[in-house]
Structure formats: structure tokens, C-alpha cells
Amino acid sequence: MTLPEVQNAILDRKICILIPTYNNGKTLKRVIDGVLDYTQNIIVINDGSTDSTAQILAGYPQITTISLPENKGKGNGLKTGFRKAKELGYNYAVTIDSDGQHYPDDIPVFVQALLAEKEDVLLIGNRNMSQDGIPKKSSFGNRFSNFWFWFETGIKLEDTQSGYRLYPLHKIPKKYYTPKFEFEIEIIVRTAWRHIPVKNVPVKVLYDPAERVSHFRPFKDFTRISILNTILVFITLFYIIPRNFINDFRKKSFKRFLKEDVLESDGSNRTKAFSIALGVFIGLSPFWGFHTLLVISLAVLFKLNKVLAFVASNVSLPPFIPFLIAGSLFLGAPFVHGESNILNQELNFDLVKNNLLQYVIGSLIMATTMSAASGIGVYLFLNKLNPDSK
Structure with a gap:
């Protein structure tokens, strides 16, 4: 797709770009500038940052900024952004992390994939987790997440942990129960349970230890994710599978x-x-x-x-x-x-x-x-x- 075609599709389909951020002052400006090449439909959620984030955002009066008084987690920031996006009349939201690992020039990949679908779809960026520089714990965590997502939904994906996604705002659940990193697992599983297709699209990824700031806490967050998956598996076995079976039989x-x-x-x-x-x-x-x-x-x-x-x-x-x-x-x-x-x-x-x-x-x-x-x-x-x- 040419740049004008991408820009027109973003306007026609009412797509916005959500950027949740917390103390990513080193990379935030580069991410916003990259997104501005495609659209000004940008919503940044400043999740209680204490670095230079507020000063950086002050230099972008053309975008929508939501500043939260204290840090409450990525999931809470995304929920806030989704609500604002729907208030502004958007139908879709592309979420991109502010730590610099995602390339804004992959936005056309999501737009083109959306245009190719005949129905609403949730798209997740598929990163090359085998490339040099990817932490081994990230590769293991992704395989772990992929398995449980398949178990809970029957959908096989190669990457379920990427934060680079396109959400159909009017098809995702309205209420959520998790506030932090595990939110991104909850939302894709519960959206799949609503019979919305969830698919991967190929994207690039950059892991630069010199500038990337990760707020993932291995023990605490992995424990929270494990507890969430335990609950989701229980719901899958005792509600979702019987429900789907009965519904299919009735139809x-x-x-x-x-x-x-x-x-x-x-x-x-x-x-x-x-x-x-x-x-x-x-x-x-x-x-x-x-x-x-x-x-x-x-x-x-x-x-x-x-x-x-x-x-x-x-x-x-x-x-x-x-x-x-x-x-x-x-x-x-x-x-x-x-x-x-x-x-x-x-x-x-x-x-x-x-x-x-x-x-x-x-x-x-x-x-x-x-x-x-x-x-x-x-x-x-x-x-x-x-x-x-x-």
C-alpha cells in the first residue's frame, strides 16, 4: 500500500493509534514521530510517568494525551485508552509500545490485513523471536503463552505476547478483571471466546538494551499470569467448551x-x-x-x-x-x-x-x-x- 492509501484507510476505517507509556522518555519521541508519518489519530496514555514524558508530550498539541496521576499498570492504561478511543468515535485501535521495540512503519501491515478481512478481527504482531538479541526468557514466555492460548481457545498463534496489536473496539469485552501485563492475555482470550477471529501478522522487532526500559517483573508478573491462566483454563473446561458444544448442537x-x-x-x-x-x-x-x-x-x-x-x-x-x-x-x-x-x-x-x-x-x-x-x-x-x- 502507498502512504496515501494507508492514510485514507486509517481515516475511512476510523483507526487510532494507542500508545501506553510509563517512563520511556528515551524512546517515546521516536515512536510518536514515526506514527505521525501515517496519522495524527494518536492517543497517548501517560501512566504516571516520573521522567521526561510529560515534557515530551507537551510538544505534541495535535495528539490526544491522557495523563494518569499514578502508575497503575499497562492493562489499566490500555483500558483507559480504549474508553477514550470509543468516545472519540474510533472503530479500531492499533496499540504500539513506547519502549522502541516496535516499528511504526509496520502500521500498514495491520491496515492491509484489516482491509483483507470480511469481518472484524483482532490482529497481533508476530515477532521473530529467534533473531539475535531476543532474551531467552522472552522466547520461553511467548511459547508458554501460545500454548495456553491454544488450550483456552483452540486457536494456534505464533506470538500472543506482542503488544503491537489491532483491536476491534466494539467487539472486545467491555469489562475486565486484570490491571497489569496479564491484561493483554485476558483480552485476547475473552475476545476469542466471543467468536472474534484472532490472527497474527508479521512485524519487525528491536531489542536495544541501551535504551529499552522494561517494567515486566519476572516473578510477580509471571505469577499473576499463571494465576490468570489457571482461572481461564477452569472457565474453558467447565463453561466455554460445554457452551460451544450446546450452541452448535442447537443451531x-x-x-x-x-x-x-x-x-x-x-x-x-x-x-x-x-x-x-x-x-x-x-x-x-x-x-x-x-x-x-x-x-x-x-x-x-x-x-x-x-x-x-x-x-x-x-x-x-x-x-x-x-x-x-x-x-x-x-x-x-x-x-x-x-x-x-x-x-x-x-x-x-x-x-x-x-x-x-x-x-x-x-x-x-x-x-x-x-x-x-x-x-x-x-x-x-x-x-x-x-x-x-x-
């Missing part, structure tokens, strides 16, 4: 759901069969209360079909529980000593508690047997329907 007839989401879902017939076998095994296992967590975690670990595994694990729905308990106690009876006759006893959880070893052994026998039978049966069935799928 389609049973025949269409079976065809599109089961028979033609990703993976070979063998993978689908193993997924169902895993779900049946976990569903019949004695790990009550942890079935969903186990089946999704293992499906991710072994790269199986999470939807099929989750559906199959529901073999332990409440109506079937009395039969599962009775069957497990019956199968476990030959392996324990003492009274094991369950036919003359009331079938309840006290019976399970009093015959726990018998129940555990029997449930594992049942889980293993039914898992193998269901896996083989499903594989033969799918192979008959789709013999070309291997």
Missing part, C-alpha cells in the same frame, strides 16, 4: 451435527475412535468431579478430538449412575475378600464408600473394557462410512 439438526461436527471433524477415523475410547474410559472411571478436566486435558495432550472425547465422557450422566455403580461393584467383587453381595443391599453412595476398593477395581475393569469395545466399534463404523479417511 443444527442432529443429522447435520453428526455429519459436520463428528463424522467430518478434524482427524482420521483412528483419531476419532481413540477420542471416543478416551471419553468412555474417563466417563466410567472412578474420578468423580474431575471427568471434564481429565478428558479435555488428555485429549489436548494426545492431540485427540476434544469434542468427541467430551461427548463420550458423558456416559456417566446421572440417569446411568446407578447402573454404573452396580456394574462396577459386581465386576470388582471377585477381587476382594468379605461380603460382596450387592443384591441384598441398598444401592447408594454409602455402599460405594463401604466397598470402595471393590468399586474402584470394578469401575476400572468396566472403563477399560467399554473403552476398548467402543473404540473398536466406532472405528469399524467410521471406516465403513468413510473408507477413504485414514
